[in-house]
Amino acid sequence: MIVIDNVVKEYPTHRGMKRVLDHVNLTVKPGQQIGILGRNGAGKSTMIRLISGAELPTAGTVKRTMSVSWPLAFGGAFQNGLTGYDNLRFICRVYGIDPSDKLDFVQDFSELGMYIREPVKSYSSGMRARLAFAISMVIDFDCYLIDEVIAVGDTRFHEKCMIELFEKRADRAKIIVSHDVTYVHRHCDSAAVLSGGQLSYFEDLEDAFRHYDYVSGLPSYS
Amino acid sequence: MSGLQSFMRSWAIQRRVIWALLMREVLTRYGRHNIGFMWLFVEPMLFTMGVTALWSATKSIHGSNLPIVAFAITGYSSVLLWRNMPGRCVDAVEPNRSLLFHRNVRVIDLFLARLLLEAMGATISLIVLSTFFILIGQMDPPEDVLQVLGGWLMLAWFGMALAMTLGAGSERSELIHKLWHPASYLLFPLSGAAFLLNSMPVQAQIYLEYLPMIHGLEYLREGFFGSKIHAIYDIGYMAMVNLVLTLVGLSQIRLLADTVIPE
Numbered sequence: 396m397i398v399i400d401n402v403v404k405e406y407p408t409h410r411g412m413k414r415v416l417d418h419v420n421l422t423v424k425p426g427q428q429i430g431i432l433g434r435n436g437a438g439k440s441t442m443i444r445l446i447s448g449a450e451l452p453t454a455g456t457v458k459r460t461m462s463v464s465w466p467l468a469f470g471g472a473f474q475n476g477l478t479g480y481d482n483l484r485f486i487c488r489v490y491g492i493d494p495s496d497k498l499d500f501v502q503d504f505s506e507l508g509m510y511i512r513e514p515v516k517s518y519s520s521g522m523r524a525r526l527a528f529a530i531s532m533v534i535d536f537d538c539y540l541i542d543e544v545i546a547v548g549d550t551r552f553h554e555k556c557m558i559e560l561f562e563k564r565a566d567r568a569k570i571i572v573s574h575d576v577t578y579v580h581r582h583c584d585s586a587a588v589l590s591g592g593q594l595s596y597f598e599d600l601e602d603a604f605r606h607y608d609y610v611s612g613l614p615s616y617s
Numbered sequence: 618m619s620g621l622q623s624f625m626r627s628w629a630i631q632r633r634v635i636w637a638l639l640m641r642e643v644l645t646r647y648g649r650h651n652i653g654f655m656w657l658f659v660e661p662m663l664f665t666m667g668v669t670a671l672w673s674a675t676k677s678i679h680g681s682n683l684p685i686v687a688f689a690i691t692g693y694s695s696v697l698l699w700r701n702m703p704g705r706c707v708d709a710v711e712p713n714r715s716l717l718f719h720r721n722v723r724v725i726d727l728f729l730a731r732l733l734l735e736a737m738g739a740t741i742s743l744i745v746l747s748t749f750f751i752l753i754g755q756m757d758p759p760e761d762v763l764q765v766l767g768g769w770l771m772l773a774w775f776g777m778a779l780a781m782t783l784g785a786g787s788e789r790s791e792l793i794h795k796l797w798h799p800a801s802y803l804l805f806p807l808s809g810a811a812f813l814l815n816s817m818p819v820q821a822q823i824y825l826e827y828l829p830m831i832h833g834l835e836y837l838r839e840g841f842f843g844s845k846i847h848a849i850y851d852i853g854y855m856a857m858v859n860l861v862l863t864l865v866g867l868s869q870i871r872l873l874a875d876t877v878i879p880e
Binding site: 444449451465469474477484485486489491 | 629648874877
């Protein structure tokens with residue numbers, strides 16, 4: 396379970412503290428596929444950082460009794476001067492697993508082949524994204540964090556990612572943060588809407604979408 | 618989970634993370650080309666040997682009849698500790714912010730990995746160089762190895778505490794970055810690397826004694842040269858400064874960890 400209890404997050408600005416999340420509550424159960432909808436600037440990334448534990452709340456608590464991934468396919472932590480394999484080894488060391496068992500999988504899945512032993516800075520953005528996704532699949536988590544629509548590589552590779560994530564890991568919880576209703580509709584069984592620092596949870600997707608349209612000032616979802 | 622179990626688990630994670638960061642840093646900095654990670658101590662060795670050669674050539678006045686080689690190696694090695702550690706920790710968080718997305722990687726780990734690496738480099742450099750010069754007869758073996766170790770640890774502690782304080786401070790204000798370079802440059806000639814406190818005018822000694830690193834270095838040199846020199850030190854004073862800096866550094870890092878935003 397992940398229990399977000401009365402979480403407040405404030406950031407200092409030139410005009411004093413700005414409250415991004417105002418007493419937010421959410422419970423994610425094992426295996427639940429939950430969407431968090433929000434428009435740009437609603438605080439979606441802040442939610443992701445708080446859930447992943449990368450950042451701490453100003454007030455309230457985030458309790459995790461299941462393991463939570465870093466934001467999926469996140470390649471920002473790559474050290475450009477290092478090879479793909481070195482970056483894989485770093486992640487494996489941090490999470491305490493043996494990289495040599497995982498090399499074949501990553502090399503194969505990312506379709507990097509011999510380039511896995513070249514510095515990441517020589518990769519194209521597609522290669523980088525493929526490596527990032529492959530490395531995300533190396534560590535076994537109970538809950539995967541997905542920040543925005545995953546657009547990795549071409550259609551075929553994208554398909555492969557979706558199978559890996561939503562079919563092979565169908566039993567794992569997923570938290571999908573997005574502004575895209577269609578994406579959430581396809582992959583989630585319930586959703587919460589983030590707006591004005593408030594998070595409203597809906598068991599029923601249609602209710603969530605209607606609320607999202609309402610707070611976005613759009614004509615009602617039908 | 619009992620307190621001890623939970624502590625052991627955290628300790629295992631911390632070790633793992635610091636090791637991972639350390640290896641990442643070594644590979645990033647030195648790569649796998651030519652001598653690779655050996656640059657870690659070859660680089661400080663080159664510095665120390667260069668300074669030793671310069672001082673020997675100019676027959677630097679250091680206020681005693683000690684061999685210049687022994688003097689330069691003890692002196693410059695200590696500078697490596699208190700100067701390079703802060704140098705590595707100032708602005709260390711910014712380029713590594715994205716690593717914080719891995720929950721177990723915390724701000725303090727970024728600092729500790731770099732500090733450990735610097736300490737290892739400087740220590741190996743000191744050991745290799747002194748062993749070499751002792752073997753070829755340019756230096757006498759230390760009279761009291763334990764005291765040398767004690768002085769070295771005090772200097773390393775000072776370097777780490779200063780580095781954590783300045784490292785955390787540099788995230789708060791860019792002034793730290795701008796001021797540390799001239800400060801470290803100016804502190805070098807005052808730090809006792811090139812003189813014994815006893816050889817300074819009494820007037821100057823009063824002020825120099827405020828510099829914590831002088832005490833560690835004098836203590837270390839007494840361990841090396843023993844009765845041949847008159848060392849002046851107050852390890853209690855240095856320990857106090859170290860302790861205060863450690864507390865300031867740790868608390869600043871704690872505050873920083875609460876507010877840093879991973880990108």
